[in-house]
Amino acid sequence: xxxxxxxxxxxxxxxxxxxxxxxxxxxxxxxxxxxxxxxxxxxxxxxxxxxxxxxxxxxxxxxxxxxxxxxxxxxxxxxxxxxxxxxxxxxxxxxxxxxxxxxxxxxxxxxxxxxxxxxxxxxxxxxxxxxxxxxxxxxxxxxxxxxxxxxxxxxxxxxxxxxxxxxxxxxxxxxxxxxxxxxxxxxxxxxxxxxxxxxxxxxxxxxxxxxxxxxxxxxxxxxxxxxxxxxxxxxxxxxxxxxxxxxxxxxxxxxxxxxxxxxxxxxxxxxxxxxxxxxxxxxxxxxxxxxxxxxxxxxxxxxxxxxxxxxxxxxxxxxxxxxxxxxxxxxxxxxxxxxxxxxxxxxxxxxxxxxxxxxxxxxxxxxxxxxxxxxxxxxxxxxxxxxxxxxxxxxxxxxxxxxxxxxxxxxxxxxxxxxxxxxxxxxxxxxxxxxxxxxxxxxxxxxxxx
Ligand code: ADP
Ligand code: ASP
Ligand code: MG
Numbered sequence: 001x002x003x004x005x006x007x008x009x010x011x012x013x014x015x016x017x018x019x020x021x022x023x024x025x026x027x028x029x030x031x032x033x034x035x036x037x038x039x040x041x042x043x044x045x046x047x048x049x050x051x052x053x054x055x056x057x058x059x060x061x062x063x064x065x066x067x068x069x070x071x072x073x074x075x076x077x078x079x080x081x082x083x084x085x086x087x088x089x090x091x092x093x094x095x096x097x098x099x100x101x102x103x104x105x106x107x108x109x110x111x112x113x114x115x116x117x118x119x120x121x122x123x124x125x126x127x128x129x130x131x132x133x134x135x136x137x138x139x140x141x142x143x144x145x146x147x148x149x150x151x152x153x154x155x156x157x158x159x160x161x162x163x164x165x166x167x168x169x170x171x172x173x174x175x176x177x178x179x180x181x182x183x184x185x186x187x188x189x190x191x192x193x194x195x196x197x198x199x200x201x202x203x204x205x206x207x208x209x210x211x212x213x214x215x216x217x218x219x220x221x222x223x224x225x226x227x228x229x230x231x232x233x234x235x236x237x238x239x240x241x242x243x244x245x246x247x248x249x250x251x252x253x254x255x256x257x258x259x260x261x262x263x264x265x266x267x268x269x270x271x272x273x274x275x276x277x278x279x280x281x282x283x284x285x286x287x288x289x290x291x292x293x294x295x296x297x298x299x300x301x302x303x304x305x306x307x308x309x310x311x312x313x314x315x316x317x318x319x320x321x322x323x324x325x326x327x328x329x330x331x332x333x334x335x336x337x338x339x340x341x342x343x344x345x346x347x348x349x350x351x352x353x354x355x356x357x358x359x360x361x362x363x364x365x366x367x368x369x370x371x372x373x374x375x376x377x378x379x380x381x382x383x384x385x386x387x388x389x390x391x392x393x394x395x396x397x398x399x400x401x402x403x404x405x406x407x408x409x410x411x412x413x414x415x416x417x418x419x420x421x422x423x424x425x426x427x428x429x430x431x432x433x434x435x436x437x438x439x440x441x442x443x444x445x446x447x448x449x450x
Contacts, residue, residue: 002032002209006226007283008125009037011075018132020224020286021182025138028179030216032145032187032209033129035204036072039065040188040202043096047117050100051109058100068092069124073179076132078306088127088142096120110368112196115189119197121446122186122205125410130184146209148173148215151198158198160189160211169215177216185212187348187438206264212276214270221271221278223263229280229291230255230262233306237433238440243289244304248299248390251304252261252278254422259309268293302398303389303443310383310429311359312344314413318352319374328373329353335369345384345415345424354413356426357386382412383429385436386422387443393420405442 001024010014021031025231035043042065051056068091073081081089099117103109122145132144148168151158175184187205188200202206206223213221230252233241249272256263262280272295281290299305321328332353336343345356357366359380369378387402402423403411413426427435 001029001222001224002205003034003283004205004223004225005034005037005039007224008033008035008129011072013283014076014129014132016071016283017129017224018136018138020283021133021416022136022138023138025182026180027219029182029211030107030173030177030218031129031182031184032205032212033126033184034187034205036068036125036128039068039121039125040118043118043121044114046096046100046108046301047103047114050103051107053104053107055101055104058104059097062093062096062100065094065120066123069093069128073128073131076128077135082131085127085131088131091129092120092123094347095443098337115155115158115192115226116197116200118199119186119189122188126184126186131184133184138354141176141181141183143173143176143183143185145186145189146191146195146197149211150193150210151190151197151200153192153198155196155198157201158199160190161193163192163294165211166215169212173212173217184234191392200266201264203261203264204266206267210270210360213276214274218276221276223267223278223280224271224283225262225280226282226284227262227280228285228289230293230305232304232444233436233440234260234262234308237448238306238436240445244291245289245295247291247299247304248297249295250419250421251299251388251390252293254303254386254417254419255307258307258384258388258422258424260305260307263346296392299426301389301444302391302395303387304353305388306439306444307386307388308383308432309344309366309386310432310437311381312356312384312426313359313361313363314354314356314379314382314426316354316377316379317370317374320351322372331373335366335373336380336421339365339369341366345413345426347413347415356382381429382426384424384426385431385432385439386424387439388422390421399423399445402439405438406435407438409438 046058046061058443132314133140150161150164185209231241231243236242249268253268256265278293282288342359343355347354415424
């Protein structure tokens with residue numbers, strides 16, 4: 001059971017989560033928690049302030065986070081925080097202050113330092129929650145995810161060392177998980193073999209849950225959040241969006257990768273490999289609707305959902321040398337590969353290639369390296385809008401419908417994913433809301449099966 005930031009945002013939310021965990025604990029449960037809502041953002045703010053040398057802001061931001069945890073703990077325990085919890089919180093927040101002082105002194109924030117700072121959120125939320133379960137009389141244990149989730153050294157974007165991770169789960173975690181008990185651990189964080197804290201990237205707690213679930217061979221991975229499952233579009237962008245009952249792994253992965261924040265993009269992979277269903281549920285409406293994601297699941301519709309991602313930058317690379325010259329594309333992509341820039345969409349014409357990259361890609365270096373082989377046109381502040389559905393491939397008329405539905409919205413790039421379940425277009429970022437609203441109305445709300 002994974003609970004996201006809004007599910008553990010304050011004392012009241014934690015009580016609701018505790019009752020859900022109690023109801024499930026008879027079967028034995030691993031509870032994977034995010035940081036209390038917005039804590040990770042706050043930790044990033046503190047870290048960046050320290051990097052600029054603004055130690056006052058860094059420490060006052062950290063103090064606010066500490067106060068918020070203590071306040072929630074006091075609310076949960078009628079003013080008397082159990083001493084074990086008091087000690088646990090003090091340990092994490094004292095370490096945070098030391099880290100921030102170090103960063104401020106050096107004015108240097110490496111990804112490695114940032115991970116050590118960012119991990120404070122999950123370490124602290126799990127301390128509070130584990131104490132709550134114990135106080136309610138449930139057999140429960142706090143487990144340090146870093147004792148099991150061994151990762152590579154890609155700080156900020158770490159990936160598990162699969163064999164070591166499985167071994168550690170077998171030796172350290174499996175023996176603790178048993179019927180009648182809840183084990184509470186952190187999402188988002190892991191550690192290198194030599195014990196340095198790493199993170200899996202923003203939103204990574206979903207990924208942690210899927211990794212732990214697969215390694216423990218659980219019956220189900222439950223992602224508890226603030227919506228009734230995966231919906232036909234982000235309800236914050238299109239209020240008419242509605243929950244999807246069943247979804248295939250491929251569709252879910254595509255949705256996550258193309259911007260549906262409800263799931264971390266890497267979540268699905270470990271679950272697919274272990275053939276474990278993933279459900280997405282609403283913490284505050286546990287008896288409401290929810291989504292079940294399985295390998296052979298399907299929404300039964302042609303267009304399952306819409307997603308949007310941005311801002312992105314589109315590079316149009318033109319060179320007459322492309323004409324009839326083999327190996328040109330290899331040289332082009334080699335530049336992106338060497339700079340570690342990932343490319344999302346690609347379309348090619350006779351003498352030009354358009355590529356989309358994240359807005360924060362190192363543009364100066366890319367342009368410098370591309371200059372000798374091509375001229376490059378840069379279009380910033382764009383976004384990708386994606387139409388996703390398992391049955392898209394069987395619908396030759398769909399692209400035409402997408403364009404009719406978009407009407408006068410200018411489309412700058414089109415791409416039908418190689419798996420043919422994703423039709424993406426690039427538009428100006430300020431028009432994304434309107435594009436999603438039109439597509440949702442035209443392809444999902446009306447239009448019967450499409
Ligand atoms: P958590 O803190 O529980 O991990 P997130 O904020 O990461 O929650 O994800 C839940 C949010 O994802 C929802 O509040 C919703 O606004 C957003 N979201 C984006 N796309 C979708 C979608 N297709 N279906 C449901 N929610 C979506
Ligand atoms: N707390 C982390 C974040 O905000 C991880 C997560 O919530 O999934 O990105
Ligand atoms: Mg999330």
